[in-house]
Amino acid sequence: MDFRGRHVVVTGGTGALGTAMVAALLERGASCHIPLYVSDDADRFPYRSHERVRLYASVDLSDQTQTDSFYSGVGPLWASIHLAGGFAAKNLKDSAKENLMAQLDTNLVSCFLCCRAALAAFGPDGGRIVNVAARPALEPRTGAGMTAYTIAKSGVAALTAALAEEVARDGVLVNAVAPSIMDTPANRKAMPKADHALWPKVEEVAATILFLASPENAVTRGAIVPVYGRS
Numbered sequence: 001m002d003f004r005g006r007h008v009v010v011t012g013g014t015g016a017l018g019t020a021m022v023a024a025l026l027e028r029g030a031s032c033h034i035p036l037y038v039s040d041d042a043d044r045f046p047y048r049s050h051e052r053v054r055l056y057a058s059v060d061l062s063d064q065t066q067t068d069s070f071y072s073g074v075g076p077l078w079a080s081i082h083l084a085g086g087f088a089a090k091n092l093k094d095s096a097k098e099n100l101m102a103q104l105d106t107n108l109v110s111c112f113l114c115c116r117a118a119l120a121a122f123g124p125d126g127g128r129i130v131n132v133a134a135r136p137a138l139e140p141r142t143g144a145g146m147t148a149y150t151i152a153k154s155g156v157a158a159l160t161a162a163l164a165e166e167v168a169r170d171g172v173l174v175n176a177v178a179p180s181i182m183d184t185p186a187n188r189k190a191m192p193k194a195d196h197a198l199w200p201k202v203e204e205v206a207a208t209i210l211f212l213a214s215p216e217n218a219v220t221r222g223a224i225v226p227v228y229g230r231s
Contacts, residue, residue: 004029126171
């Protein structure tokens with residue numbers, strides 16, 4: 001998969017999955033543009049000084065003006081990969097409207113605004129969009145105890161399928177992955193007794209996203225691809 005000369009946005013690019021994603025893209029020649037919500041994230045990012053990485057400080061992707069401004073500075077865009085999001089587990093009876101709105105802003109609104117801005121930044125040959133849903137978006141019963149999160153990620157899945165149909169004739173292919181619990185340091189710390197060997201590795205999830213975002217993907221659109229590993 002050849003990304004030489006291609007510009008790629010990776011939201012959430014300094015996280016565990018994002019770091020694996022950026023590594024795979026750089027290995028194949030891409031130039032990566034990474035918006036930061038918390039500027040301190042750059043300090044621990046291993047590719048912060050790479051010649052084909054550009055970090056953008058203090059970008060709130062749930063704000064339309066900030067998102068549009070960020071994308072307008074990227075240049076001719078080939079792919080937009082939306083890893084930014086957030087998780088919160090809370091029973092519905094203990095939740096308030098603010099908990100739902102926080103999950104919607106973090107996961108769905110940010111994805112919607114990034115998709116919208118990416119479409120304006122693509123060149124005449126189209127491009128690729130890859131979103132991140134979650135297992136509860138495909139299997140809502142597994143979202144018990146995290147209803148607000150499940151609603152938001154289900155919205156990402158629906159957005160992906162609808163937008164894929166809307167822009168296919170423009171040469172833009174839109175897909176999503178739906179991970180189960182990924183093997184990250186934070187998840188291991190939160191669930192120390194789980195069988196971590198069964199969880200999908202971030203490098204494995206990144207490999208699936210890489211193909212969906214690549215020029216070699218010429219036909220797949222509207223897919224919500226399960227990336228569950230053996231879990």
